[in-house]
Amino acid sequence: SQQGEEDPQALSIQEGENATMNCSYKTSINNLQWYRQNSGRGLVHLILIRSNEREKHSGRLRVTLDTSKKSSSLLITASRAADTASYFCATVLNSNSGYALNFGKGTSLLVTP
Amino acid sequence: SAVISQKPSRDICQRGTSLTIQCQVDSQVTMMFWYRQQPGQSLTLIATANQGSEATYESGFVIDKFPISRPNLTFSTLTVSNMSPEDSSIYLCSVGGGAGGTTRNEQFFGPGTRLTVL
Numbered sequence: 001s002q003q004g005e006e007d008p009q010a011l012s013i014q015e016g017e018n019a020t021m022n023c024s025y026k027t028s029i030n031n032l033q034w035y036r037q038n039s040g041r042g043l044v045h046l047i048l049i050r051s052n053e054r055e056k057h058s059g060r061l062r063v064t065l066d067t068s069k070k071s072s073s074l075l076i077t078a079s080r081a082a083d084t085a086s087y088f089c090a091t092v093l094n095s096n097s098g099y100a101l102n103f104g105k106g107t108s109l110l111v112t113p
Numbered sequence: 114s115a116v117i118s119q120k121p122s123r124d125i126c127q128r129g130t131s132l133t134i135q136c137q138v139d140s141q142v143t144m145m146f147w148y149r150q151q152p153g154q155s156l157t158l159i160a161t162a163n164q165g166s167e168a169t170y171e172s173g174f175v176i177d178k179f180p181i182s183r184p185n186l187t188f189s190t191l192t193v194s195n196m197s198p199e200d201s202s203i204y205l206c207s208v209g210g211g212a213g214g215t216t217r218n219e220q221f222f223g224p225g226t227r228l229t230v231l
Contacts, residue, residue: 030218031218033218033219041224041225042117042205042222042223042224042225043156043205043207043220043222044222045219045220045221048218048219088155088156092218093158099144099209099218099220100146100158100161101146101156101158101207101220102158103155103156103157104155105154105155106155
């Protein structure tokens with residue numbers, strides 16, 4: 001079953017604005033990851049935040065994690081048209097699956113010039 | 114990191130037929146994963162494929178419908194059998210889990226195979 005639930009489902013902003021996407025999950029985690037998918041193609045790993053971390057930065061990306069609320073957010077600052085994509089949070093499904101991932105429903109981001 | 118290729122990139126098939134999707138990795142990995150992404154939806158794990166053993170399928174997916182082969186540490190195939198329009202999806206393979214130079218948690222994905230069943 002889908003563990004992560006992202007909101008909003010769709011987000012439309014203009015270049016230069018910030019985009020914030022949220023993700024909630026249900027079970028305890030060791031880490032939470034964010035992935036980007038362009039035009040229904042393969043996914044690209046963006047960032048991983050561990051359960052003992054509260055915030056992490058990578059370039060224009062900022063991820064927060066609140067394990068008490070079982071939620072995470074992804075902030076993209078100074079967005080560009082090239083950021084247009086779908087963004088998914090993911091947690092490890094279970095150890096029996098060999099660290100396969102359980103993905104949220106995703107947020108579709110449109111950045112217009 | 115790992116570089117993954119998939120064949121075909123897309124296909125249009127008639128119902129009742131079968132399609133085999135190939136996944137090639139540029140390094141040896143123990144675990145490979147197959148996911149399905151239905152139109153407008155997120156990814157759902159179909160099965161985990163380990164070299165030298167039977168694939169492990171997730172609830173809702175069965176071997177007769179999605180047989181998987183894993184003949185060596187760099188290659189896997191997924192067959193979608195007796196297709197129906199409901200099988201129209203993007204099928205993606207990935208590697209990770211800490212083998213073959215990958216980190217335990219991060220996964221690397223192939224570009225996907227876009228399947229349309231008429």
